[in-house]
Amino acid sequence: MSDPSAPSCTAFEGPRRLASGALAEVALAVKAAADGGSLQPLLVFDDASGHVIDFDLRGTEADVIARLPALAAQLAPPPAQPRQTEEETAAGPRGKGRPKLGVIAREVTLLPRHWDWLAVQQGGASATLRRLVEQARRAGGVSQQRRMARETAYRFISAMAGNLAGFEEATRALFADDRPRMEAHMATWPQDIRNHTLRLAWGDHVPPTEA
Structure with a gap:
């Protein structure tokens, strides 16, 4: 397998x-x-x-x-390394015992209505803030995947289609996330190059364009 x-x-x-x-x-x-x-x-x-x-x-x-x-x-890609907190870095190597979860205490400034809202959320203010941050990170991850897909497709067409008719226009459409316009400018390209470009830019592994 x-x-x-x-x-x-x-x-x-x-x-x-x-x-x-x-x-x-x-x-x-x-x-x-x-x-x-x-x-x-x-x-x-x-x-x-x-x-x-x-x-x-x-x-x-x-x-x-x-x-x-x-x-x-x-x-x-390089393996992800566990992040060390500022407190752990300053304290040096840790001894035996329960490991820290990497939580860092810092000041957060909010309006009174924000604190009122956080106070009634399940898990308390800290848990709610962490949950909101994770949701924002996931949403940003989709945008990053889209950007990486565009760059991957651009590297491919730069090597394989840089001298073909419609290359510049197709590139503009790629970075505008305009698939129909890009396909129109690639219409005269060899079929295998067209198909691979679309797979890199909009394949099943690539998240859909955000509205």
């Missing part, structure tokens, strides 16, 4: 999509095309970022596969 968190990529042989999926699958497809004497440029893109990936195709298929873990480590 494949790891859903593993890097995914897509290879193009000229304007044609050659392969898409896990690094190993795509790497072997690219090696086969290169060894077969393909005359078209072979470009591989990280599906998460739109950056070009360089496979080391030297040696046998086993040699190529053996080098992929190092490449996957470069593509993977």
Whole structure:
């Protein structure tokens, strides 16, 4: 069973999509095309970022596969580190005992009506404020995903469609989140390039545009 968190990529042989999926699958497809004497440029893109990936195709298929873990480590995002509070940083290493939850006490200035409202909320003022902050963070996360999707699609079309008719207009439509207008400007592009661009910008993994 494949790891859903593993890097995914897509290879193009000229304007044609050659392969898409896990690094190993795509790497072997690219090696086969290169060894077969393909005359078209072979470009591989990280599906998460739109950056070009360089496979080391030297040696046998086993040699190529053996080098992929190092490449996957470069593509993977850095692991999240637990945040240390200001008090813990100043106090140095903690001894044994119940760990702190990372809660920091700071002054909050509100109008009387705000305090009145917080006072009657379930869990009290602190719990309510934390809940409101988390809701705002989640809403902001959708906007960030949309921005990242646009940037990923832009990196791809910059490499694959920079010289095609309608590129500048399609780019403006992409950053305006105007899919119909972008599709209209991409109408003459090779089908595989159009389809991959739309998948990066508006695929199932990308949240819908906010109203």
